[in-house]
Amino acid sequence: MPYFIVASYAVVLGLSVAISGYLSYEGLLRSAHEITLPLVVFLMTIIFSMDATISYFRSTERSYRLPILIWVVAAFFSIASNFNFLYSNFMRDDVIQNTLAEQITVFRNDIGATRHALTSTETARFAVEQRTDLDVEFDNLLKQINDPLRPGCGEECRSHMAEIERILGRSVTNLAVPPIGSDPEIVNDWYTRYRSTAEEVLEHSLGTTSAPAIFALAGRIDSALLEYDSVARLLANKDGLSALPEMSNLSQDIERQANELLPEGVSVKHETIDPTLGRLGEIVYAFQNGFGEMPNPVATAVSLVLASVVDLLPFLLSFALFGKGRLERSERKRRDGGGRGTIVE
Secondary structure, three states, X not given: OHHHHHHHHHHHHHHHHHHHHHHHHHHHHHHHHHHHHHHHHHHHHHHHHHHHHHHHHHHOOOOOXXXXXXXXXXXXHHHHHHHXXXXXXXXXXXXXXXXXXXXXHHHHHHHHHHHHHHHOOHHHHXXXXXXXXXXXXXXXXXXXXXXXXXXXXXXXXXXXXXXHHHHHOOOOOOOOOOOOOOOHHHHHHHHHHHHHHHHHHHHHHHOOOOHHHHHHHHHHHHHHHHHOOOHHHHHHHOOHHHHHHHHHHHHHHHXXXXXXXXXXXXXXXXOXXXXXXXXXXXXXXXXXXXXXXXXXXXXXXXXXXXXXXXXXXXXXXXHXXXXXOHHHHHHHHHHHHHHOOOOOO
């Protein structure tokens, strides 16, 4: 019987250490990197040795306080890494989706507010008004010169040209203007060249202000709003959490550029997007999410129980099977029984 107990305990201890070693390796891999394997071997060696030592010391009635202390330290790190691996697998999809949803909202709100601040500046509004007024006048000019009854540029056409030059603040061109009755092809060719020149003048005029940079940044924001619009898109195109560093860098870059363009006394501040959020697989984050935020108490409880049982089982069995005198009792009974003689008179 004692040999069966010892053999059974050895099997349980070996299996428990092997399972715990696998869980610890997976749980430490993202934190310990290249030293993961030697660290796990070291922890499992300590746990195995201390379990065996505690069992032996109990069976021989020796003090096992120091082995227990050493076991507790090693088991703490083992259970922590086991929990990290198990909890990360239970919660990976939920945490990724929740993290992305929260950070997408932060990102879009920040850059959307920044876009509004940029386009609300006096420089941007003035540029938009100029372009709008210019487009209206050119539309009117085009209709006028293409009048089927009076093609070409007459008095009404020249009034539109005067308004265009007033908007631009300078004369556009001194090229000949096709008079009434000109060939429509010649008229339209003149219109194309005239409008192109006027738009160049406008762009050159606006180029002396911050308007082009403001509109370029607003366009960049529009592209970002389309690219980072939903969790589903990020999971499909950005491999999930890998989008967080991109969003973080982009948000900071847009904030910096916007503050350079905004007038004095006006600034924007973006909430920091932590690129490490949602990084299940790292012990610190798993504990923070599992015990601090605790989005799923059942997953936390199940992970903790499973993480602990592989290390606690052989430890508890060492107390249950190798109690004071437990193994010696049956052996002593056999010796006592075998030593008795029968008196024959």
